[in-house]
Amino acid sequence: MNISKTDGNITTPLGFKAIGIHSGVKNKRKDLGLIVSDKPAAAAAVYTLNAIQAAPLRLTKESVAKNGLIQAVIANSGNANACTGPQGEEDALSMQRSVASLLGVQEDLVAVASTGVIGVPMPMDIITPGIDKLVPAAGKDAAKAFSEAILTTDTFAKTTCYEATIGDKKITLAGISKGSGMINPNMATMLGFITTDAAIEPEFLQLALSSAVDKTFNCITVDGDTSTNDMVLVMANGLAGNEGLTPEHKDWPVFIKLIGLVCEDLAKLIARDGEGATKLIEVDVKGAASDKEAVQVAKSVVGSSLVKTAVYGTDANWGRIIAAIGYSGASVNPDTIDTAIGPFQMLKDSQPLVFSEEEAKAYLENDSILITIDLKNGEGSGKAWGCDLTYDYVRINASYRS
C-alpha cells in the first residue's frame, strides 16, 4: 500500500484551518481551540461508554446524528461541563451558537468538546468573548495552538499525519489527541480529533472509525478509569476529490489502514503520556481463541497494577504476567503459555526458563517495553498499550486539587 507518514498536521488535509488561544478558563495555558472545514464534512464519532455523560458530549452526539455532517469543532480545557444540570446543557448550546454565528454556519454543524473540572458551571463570561477572538488559519503553528488548547495534565501535545493514494488522488489524514489519565481528577478525558480531505459518506466513515477505535483507543489503559467526556471525532470534507470511498472500493483497505495508523499513533501517544508514566508498554498476544480474547488478555496484562509497577521497577516479574493472563477471563490452556519480555523468553508451556535477570533488567530500562504472549490455544491475535505505574501517578492524583 502506498501509505506514508508525514510531518503534516490537522490543517494539512485540504480545506482545514485551526486555532487555539488562552481565553482565561485556565490560569496561563491555552484553553480554547477551534477546527473548521471550508465546507461541511462527513462526520463520525465514538463516545464514552460512561453512563454519566457531559452536556457537550450529548450535544455533539445529537448534532452528528442529525445529518452526519460537521463543519467545526469548538473545544475547551479547564472545565468539563459535566454534572452541571440544565445550565450545563444551556452553556454547551450557547457555545455551539456562538461558533455558528462566528463562522456563519448552521448550529448543528458545530461539535462541542470540553475537558477539565467536573461539576463547576462553565465560565461563559470568559468562553463567549473567547470564541469571538478565534481566527482559524492553516499551518503548523495554528494546528499546534489547537493541540495545546485541549491539554490538561498531558506533558506533550499529540499529533500525527499520514497520506496515501486513493485511485489517482492523494488524500491526507491527520489527528490530534489528549489523554493523560483515562480520566483525571476533576481534569478529565481522552479526546481525539481527526481531519481528512478524503471523500466518504458518513456511514462508511463511521464504519472505518469504529473498527479503528476498537483496535487502538479502546486498547489503551492508563488507570482503568473512563471519563464522562471521552470522544473521538473524524471529519472528512472530500476536497481531495477522490471517488467516494465505500467498503466495495478497491482502495477501501488503504483507507482502513490509514485511519488505523492515525488512531494507533494517537492512542500510543496517550498511553506513553499516561499520568506519571516513564514507559510505554505494548502487550502483543497471539494463539488466543479469537482476536477478541487476545485483546482481552493483552488489556488484562497491560492494566495490571502489579505488571505496571514491575515495569517501573525494571523487574522481569513474569509471575505477575501469567497471573494477569489467568484472570483475564479469556479461555486459556494453563499448560501451554509462552511469554517473553523484549527478546527474553521467560515461560515456555507455562514453565519458567532460565534467563539473565541482569540483561532483562537492562532491557526494562528502555522507554518502550514489549511483552509478547503466545497462548497456543487458537488463531486469535491482538495488542494493547499502557504505561508503568509510578510514584508520580500517586503524586499527581493524590495532590491535584490541593
Place this chain on the structure above:
Amino acid sequence: MNISKTDGNITTPLGFKAIGIHSGVKNKRKDLGLIVSDKPAAAAAVYTLNAIQAAPLRLTKESVAKNGLIQAVIANSGNANACTGPQGEEDALSMQRSVASLLGVQEDLVAVASTGVIGVPMPMDIITPGIDKLVPAAGKDAAKAFSEAILTTDTFAKTTCYEATIGDKKITLAGISKGSGMINPNMATMLGFITTDAAIEPEFLQLALSSAVDKTFNCITVDGDTSTNDMVLVMANGLAGNEGLTPEHKDWPVFIKLIGLVCEDLAKLIARDGEGATKLIEVDVKGAASDKEAVQVAKSVVGSSLVKTAVYGTDANWGRIIAAIGYSGASVNPDTIDTAIGPFQMLKDSQPLVFSEEEAKAYLENDSILITIDLKNGEGSGKAWGCDLTYDYVRINASYRS
C-alpha cells in the same frame, strides 16, 4: 440473635489445634503452619477464579470434593508452588502425605495451601523435615503462630472469633486470613481458614460459605489482581453437639449471620492491610436495580485508582466517584445520584452541593473512610471494601524482587 464477638482464636472451637514454625523457606520469619481437628470435619471451600491455578490448590480442591471432609490444613509461605509443572504436583502430594503420616490420618483429609514465589520449585528438603517438627496445640500462642506462618507482605496477622447459640448449644466460629495484595509480585495470595465446632453437612456448609464469601471476600479489592493460589476453607467438626444445621433449621439464619460476620471481619482486615495502604475505604450503595448491581457499583468506586489516590491525598473529589459509578456497567439514572463522603453530602440528584472542603479534608484524615451512594434507581443495596493507593504501593511492588 444471640451472637457475640470474643477474643478467641482458631483453636477456640472445640477440638481444634494449630501451630506455626520457621522451617527455612523464608529467611527469618515463620513459614510453615498446621491446623488440625480431633476428628474429620465437614469442609467447604472457595477457590481463585484464575485460570492458572497452583498445584496445592488443585490438590485441595480434589481432596475436599472427594468426601467433603478435611481434618488438617498444612500451609506454607515463601513459595506458592505455582507454575511448577508435574514436579509441583508431586511436591504438593508429598506435603499431603507427610502430614497424613505425621497425624495418622487419611491423605485426602489433608488440605494443602501455599503462598509465595511463583515458578520456583518447592524446597522439599526444607519442607519435609519442617512438617515433622510441627506439634499442634490449643491456645492463643499456637493460633498466633499459625497466623504468622502464612503472612507474606502483610503487616499484621488477621484473626477473628464469634460465638452463638444454636438450639441449646454454644457454637464458636473463628478465622484467620492473609492478603496484602490480591496477588503480590511473586509473593502471592489471599488465604482464609475458618474453624467451627458446629455440626453441619458439607453441602450446607458450602452453601453458607459461598453466600458469605460473595458478600465479603469477593467484595474487597486491593489492586484488582487475582492470585493463582486464593482459597478460603472452612472446617466444621460438629463437636459443639448441636442438632445438624440445614437451611430448614430455625437457627440457620444465626449460622449464616455468624459465618458472614467472620468473613466480613477477615475480608476488611485484608483490605485495611492492602499493600502500602493507610486507610480502609468502605463504599455503601443503595437504590440500585439489584443487590448485584449495587455491589458492582461499590466495587467500581472502591477499585478506582483515582478514588484511591484521592482518599490518600485527603481530597474530597466526588467527580472521580461519580465517574466510577458511571463506568461500573450497572444501570444508573444519570440524574438521580446522591453521594456522600462520611457525613458530607456532596451530590444530590447528580448535582454538586456546597460543603466545607476543610471539614471534608479533616474527615479524610481518618483511617476508615465511608463513601455512601444512593442511586435512587431501585431497591438493591451492597457494600465493598478497599484501601487507598499510596507511594508505598508503588515502592513495595516496584522494588520487591530487587
